[in-house]
Amino acid sequence: xxxxxxxxxxxxxxxxxxVTLRCKPISGHDYLFWYRQTMMRGLELLIYFNNxxxxxxxxMPEDRFSAKMPNASFSTLKIQPSEPRDSAVYFxxxxxxxFYNEQFFGPGTRLTxx
Amino acid sequence: xxxxxxxxxxxxxHEGDTVTLxxxxxxxxxxSLLWYKQEKKAPTxxxxxxxxxxxxxSGRLSSILDKKELFSILNITATQTGDSAIYLCAVQFxxxxxxxxxxxxxTQLTVWP
Numbered sequence: 001x002x003x004x005x006x007x008x009x010x011x012x013x014x015x016x017x018x019v020t021l022r023c024k025p026i027s028g029h030d031y032l033f034w035y036r037q038t039m040m041r042g043l044e045l046l047i048y049f050n051n052x053x054x055x056x057x058x059x060m061p062e063d064r065f066s067a068k069m070p071n072a073s074f075s076t077l078k079i080q081p082s083e084p085r086d087s088a089v090y091f092x093x094x095x096x097x098x099f100y101n102e103q104f105f106g107p108g109t110r111l112t113x114x
Numbered sequence: 115x116x117x118x119x120x121x122x123x124x125x126x127x128h129e130g131d132t133v134t135l136x137x138x139x140x141x142x143x144x145x146s147l148l149w150y151k152q153e154k155k156a157p158t159x160x161x162x163x164x165x166x167x168x169x170x171x172s173g174r175l176s177s178i179l180d181k182k183e184l185f186s187i188l189n190i191t192a193t194q195t196g197d198s199a200i201y202l203c204a205v206q207f208x209x210x211x212x213x214x215x216x217x218x219x220x221t222q223l224t225v226w227p
Contacts, residue, residue, distance in 0.1 A: 033215075042217060042218070042220060043157070043202065043217040044217075045214060045217075048213060050213065055213065056214055091156060091157075102148070102159045102162060103215060104159075105156035105157050105158070106156060107155055107156055108156055
């Protein structure tokens, strides 16, 4: 298996622009997680899905952030409009079920908002 | 308030030293505790612990959970420069947010040759 795939790997954009991050989970994994990692706050959960349905979005910072999972093999995290404080590494992770809960992380997208 | 607290935040040792990393958590329907290693990229899974007092071991790394005192330790013996990384502790709780992991801030370990 190719593992969790994320794109792009790096994104540099200007304040106010829309940013879309993409994730393909491992085939057969029913749970998908979006995390943000910064030096100040560490690894934070933004939202997670089970069978394509959002379960907990309490970590989404504000309305500028939105996430979708239209099918079992694809998810997006969108920031509109982006701000410099959104600069971080965004990880997507997936797991088969909560009993095992060994989440497999993608390589991350390093976002820089100027 | 952080549900999972790791200490120390950073640690610098020399090759061959033994290190102990700590992770404590608050009690709220605990289910499992996981350790991850993060080098320059994504976190990779090390151990999952659910039962108190049972040591998990993989090579020079070992971990144990104390559910009574609400903490876990990760030991690394005979450290090598390749052990330099951030070590993350995460806890899963039972309940409505089953599936969610709460991560600590991590311990940055640096091993000098």
